[in-house]
Amino acid sequence: MASIHEVAKAAGVSISTVSYALSGKRPVGESTRARVAEAARRLGYQPNAGARMLAGRRTQLLALTAPLHAETSAPAHMAFVLAVATAARRYDYDVVLLTEDEASGGLSRVTSSKLVDGIVVLDVAVNDQRLDLIRELGIPSVLVGVPADTAGLVCVDLDFETAARLAVDQLANQGHRSIALLGDPHGIYQRGSNFQQRFRDAFSTRVAERHLDYTFVESSQNPVELRTSIDSLLSVVPRPTGLVMQCAEPSQRAALEHLAGRGLRIPADLSVISATSTFDTSQLSPPLDVIPLIPEESSGRAIELLMAALEGPLDPMVELIPPRYVVRDSVAGPPTGTDPVTVNH
Amino acid sequence: MASIHEVAKAAGVSISTVSYALSGKRPVGESTRARVAEAARRLGYQPNAGARMLAGRRTQLLALTAPLHAETSAPAHMAFVLAVATAARRYDYDVVLLTEDEASGGLSRVTSSKLVDGIVVLDVAVNDQRLDLIRELGIPSVLVGVPADTAGLVCVDLDFETAARLAVDQLANQGHRSIALLGDPHGIYQRGSNFQQRFRDAFSTRVAERHLDYTFVESSQNPVELRTSIDSLLSVVPRPTGLVMQCAEPSQRAALEHLAGRGLRIPADLSVISATSTFDTSQLSPPLDVIPLIPEESSGRAIELLMAALEGPLDPMVELIPPRYVVRDSVAGPPTGTDPVTVNH
DNA sequence: CTGAAAGCGCTTACAG
DNA sequence: CTGAAAGCGCTTACAG
Structure with missing residues (x-):
């Protein structure tokens, strides 16, 4: 006071x-x-914040535009939002939360009123409506995610393509010849959410390069549909002996449950990798090998770049964070013997 | 510009x-x-936002303090956060998101720098550390939630106690004599999260008033533990014929699954009510009668009160929103016949 | 190393 | 019904 x-x-x-x-x-x-x-x-x-904004050239405020779609995993989304706010605080910045029903209007408003110094864009779609506006606004902005057209934009994200190849290679190197990917629900691909597509596409490309048999199924929030998907996976001939799950936590939990119910032991009968997961896979039963997606890392880097952009124009860039592979012993070689493992029905 | x-x-x-x-x-x-x-x-x-803040007496900014605890349901939490932001926009207010690791420090900072005109407090614990600060800050504040000591505070929330009684009465009026409550995981009660306690306590009081047999179990994020809890419910004699679920969506889904697996038909063998749920229970199988908790309603009212408080001091108050009961045919009378329904094992 | 002063872009009494 | 001007509380050239 x-x-x-x-x-x-x-x-x-x-x-x-x-x-x-x-x-x-x-x-x-x-x-x-x-x-x-x-x-x-x-x-x-x-x-006084207002006096500072008016006299100085900085407002110490960032806008965060993070539409929550029905298909988006709320826990992951929340983790990114909090990670952005926490990272911003390290530079003495606060975060103004823009609402989804005002996505573009809100960006224009906080920009032309000079309320914020910069913008963080979360949950970027392949063809995101907000991007043209971001480009013409001319205010420092960083996307967490990689859209189809990155011209003029600064983007940060986990390298989902390398992550996909890493997952495939991990299984292929163990000798698996038939593998499967349990992806996100249909709506996510349909909506054009970016990283799931990139992961899936890189995955199938790598599978072809490694000459593996490959099955892709979408998951579902509906447990019955999810189980049907998994059953269809398991009935493929030759039965996949390696499974990569790139979907939300509840789906991964439900999948593990169903696999256990079908009598499949991990990794003896089936090797499983959890991919681009934001949650702790050591808490699953069994714990899963994981290629983690760390909100603090992506968001932290986004804020670093945004702070750099505030000092002076940044060249457009796409910065991909190298994925890591964490071993939790859910991957082994494929089951031995000529006969396929018996699967309960 | x-x-x-x-x-x-x-x-x-x-x-x-x-x-x-x-x-x-x-x-x-x-x-x-x-x-x-x-x-x-x-x-x-x-x-210009800064000029306006400095010259006027309003910043058109609200602080939102919403710590996300491990046990908190992220989807529900997110829904409240977005509802606050959306409601604030109706009054031309934007929302500054405070981070959890700076809960009290952040409040002091945005208050003394006069960055915000008011504060919205979410996820209020029974004995919340932030409340003393809120009281002495003397800045218009509204809590969504009811702490143990409401002195000097403005609180809004669903009337969880009436909701609990409503759930009990709905079953009792249908003739159920033995009912059960599936609550939240242990950690939530332990942490002192407020509404779950209020609901549970009012529930058991009402059950006593109606002279019903009553069993309470906590849910769990771990499906195995959850099923064990439900099994223990079902082994109570006389077996509960009415079940109220006051827990997160995944637990409710898992519970329904397990009940189906045990061969219990809803509502023929067991009547089920979903209580204080923020999600759409018509999407469950089967759809459930529900006493909804509507984030837009609580948050909207909180913002209304906060806007009123900006005009002039508001008397401390606790405003409880009357619960509604939505019928989806998951409740009927108890199973007829003297023998208890057979339950698969 | 430090100070006096202009100026940021508004809002709002004060005048008429 | 409208305008000239003070003032909000800082930051930052400009001076010394």
């Missing part, structure tokens, strides 16, 4: 010295600096 | 007239008003 004038009086200096002492934008004598710091601390001084 | 001066020049009036014409805070001649509006529209005028 104290103003800069009160701090200046208490420290026996001018308000400009207070400002410089606190911001460090100009060298200030050490004893002066200490007196100012002490006065500010004692009075609980916090610069 | 246009300033008020440009609009004034274009409309041939002073900047004060522009301000008044746009805000409506002073009567302005109709033709003048129209000219100003047209000029503003044509120039794409948006008042």
Whole structure:
């Protein structure tokens, strides 16, 4: 509640010295600096946000546009939102949450009113309606995700394509000749959500390169449909001996349950990899090998780039974060013996 | 990007007239008003946010403090966050998202820097650490949730106690004499999350008033534990013929699955009510009678009250939203016949 | 190393 | 019904 004038009086200096002492934008004598710091601390001084925005060139506010679609996994989405806010705080930035029903309008509004210094775009679709606006707004912006047309944009994301190849190779190197991918529900691909498509496409390309038999099925929020999908996987001949799950946590849990119910042991009968998962796969039964998708990492890097963009124009770029592979012993060689393992029905 | 001066020049009036014409805070001649509006529209005028904050007494920004605990249902949480942001927009307010690791510090910061006009508190614990700070901050604040000590606070929430009684009565009135409650996981009660406790306590009180046999079990994110809980419910003598589920969507889905697996038909063998659910229970199989918890309703009302508090101090209050009961035919009378229904094992 | 002062772009009494 | 002007509380050239 104290103003800069009160701090200046208490420290026996001018308000400009207070400002410089606190911001460090100009060298200030050490004893002066200490007196100012002490006065500010004692009075609980916090610069008035509005005055700062008006006088300075920074608002210390970022806009976060993160539409939540019906098909989006809410826990993952939430994790990204929180990770963005947390990362922003490290640079003394706060985050203004834009609502979905105002996606483009909100961006225009907070930009032209100069409420925010930059924009973070989450949940990017392959052909995202917000992108043309982002391009013409000319305000520092970073996307977490890679759209079809990245021209003029700064994008960060996990390297889903390498992740897909990594998953395929992990199984192929263990000797699996027939593998399957349990993807996300149909709606996600249909909507053009970007990384699931990239993962799936890179996966099938790699499978072909490795000359493997390959089955793809979509998951479902409906457990009956999910089980039907898994059953159809298991009835493929030759039966897949390696499974990669790239879908939401409940689907992965339900799939594991159903596999157990069908009498399949992991990894003895079936090797399983959890891919691009934001949750802790060590809590699954059994724990799964995982190529994690870490919201803090993607969001943190996005904020770093955005902060750099605030200092001066950044060249458009697509920065892909290399995937990691975490072993939890859910992958082994394919079952031995000429006869396929018996599967309960 | 246009300033008020440009609009004034274009409309041939002073900047004060522009301000008044746009805000409506002073009567302005109709033709003048129209000219100003047209000029503003044509120039794409948006008042500078910082200048507005500094000159006016409003920042048009609200702080939202919404810690996400491990046990919190992310989808429900997300729905409340979005509902707050959406409701705020109806009053031309934007929302600044505070992070959990800065819960109290963030509140102090945005308050003393005068960044926000008010605070919305989500996910209120029975004994919430943030509340003392809220009380002494003296900034308009509204909680969605009811803590143990509501002194000096404005709280809004669904009337969970009436909801609990409603659920009990609905079953009791149908003739059920033994009923069960499947609550949230243990951690939620332990942490002191408020509404689950209120619901459970009111439920058991009502059950006693209606002289019913009553069993309470906690759910679990772990499906095995969940099934064990349900099995223990079903082995109670006399077997409960009515079940109320007050837990997250995955648990409710898993419970229904397990009940079906055990051969129990709904409502022939077991009547089931979904309580305080934020998701669409018509999508469950079978669809369930529900006492919904509607994020838009609670959050909307919270914002209404907060807007009122901005106009002038509000008396502390606890406003409870009356619950509704939606029939989807998952409740009937108890099974007839003297013998209990056979339950598969 | 420090200070006096302009100016950021609005809102709102104060005048007429 | 409308305008001229003070002032919100900072930041940052401009001076010394």
